[in-house]
Amino acid sequence: MSDIASDVIEIIAKKKRVEKPTVELTDRLDALGLESLDAVEMIFDLEEKFDIEIPYNANTNNPRTEFGTVGEVVSAIEKIVANKKS
């Protein structure tokens, strides 16, 4: 697992609202019980961790449906981080 993946998993694990010992790349965000404010906090944590900007408006974006799984969040972050370096 990449460093980014383990960092993202750590951040999402703090926000989940279901009893589950570990967060996997295949876990669905909605199944982890993230609520609207959890999503806003998760995005902040991701921005802080990777020093990136994630355009996100809670009125028009819904991470629970835009990103099906934890793995999709990881891919999105990897892409933003790669763009930032180039």
Add this chain to the structure above:
Amino acid sequence: MTDVNRVVVTGLGTISPLGHTTASYWDSVKQGISGIGPITLVSTPEQLTQKVAAEVKNFDPLRHFEERELSTLDRISQFAVVAAREAIIQAGITFDIPLSLRTATIIGTGVGGQTTLDESFRRLYVEKKSRVFPLTIPKVMVNAPASQISMFCGLRGPAFAVASACASATHAIGLAFQMLRSGAVDCAVAGGAEACITFGTLRGWEAMRVMAPDTVRPFSKDRKGMVLGEGAAMLILEPLERARARGATILGEIVGFGMGADAADLTAPDKDGMARAMENALADAKLAPSDIQYVNAHGTGTAANDQTETQALHQVFGAHAGKLGVSSTKSMIGHALGAAGALELVATLMSIRESVMPPTIGYLGRDPACDLDYVPNEARVANIDAALSNSFAFGGLNAVLAVKKFT
């Protein structure tokens, strides 16, 4: 209800993104003019993601205050005093000592003297200065607007601030109404003030991820969130008997106040909490839902508020909900937090007085989740006997005022 318990409005004062007087504010609201534009109050707007707000434009404090007085007044207190003076002049009241002792000053504010706070912290953290201005604390304190009105206008009765975020002004006016109805005071200056368009506050709102990048479109399809505003509105409230005895012009009547707490989520709106506050206001006013023609909605323009407020209106009004005119003044003046409820009550009272429902501007079309009549884009001539003004705050604190045409 006997005349002894009736509470009427005899003065209105307003400073808003649409003008510095009640007349200019209401004239623009009626015409559906937007007060939203580029942010000019922040010295480093390029560092903000949010580019628009509803600012009070061309406000020159020296037109209203001596330079010496200004060192004691944050922008929020300047707004508060200017609006209170206008309301008192309109009411034609002179506060002699006996009346001043029996006059309450109850002023809502969400966040207090943010301009002073922002400047002070910038000095310390950015400019690395070692000291801040001497009156930083009494300018920042949330009771400053109430205290300054009491001092500038010579009001010696109960005076305090009410803080319930976006419902502050509605709670403040509601408390003043209850104090007058119970006979605890003989007059009240009540309302709300806010001056929150600062770098730090805007950054805070950006972090909530609820701000619209362009403009606010309450209840509309494709709405993208809220826009921050500022300003103040003050009302002079009196018992009917007193107002009549001195031959005052009566601008409207406050007939009910309902409040409550969701005890649920910190930020997510709650349909049942909103509905309870509206039901409490109607019951307090002894009005049936079918007696209401107009609701001045909280209508922030966020996806969640507008949908939930619509559901709450259906719950309270049943089949009559479809017959209501429901509009959001925030579509024109943005969200002035602790002042919002007062600015909106002024619009509600004026709409009753002139038989004109102000519009919800920026409306692009129907959102299936918002299926009421929002008076889209253009004001409507309509007789209004009774109306509600809704305010629902972060923290789940809800306040609703019921007002009637004075007859």
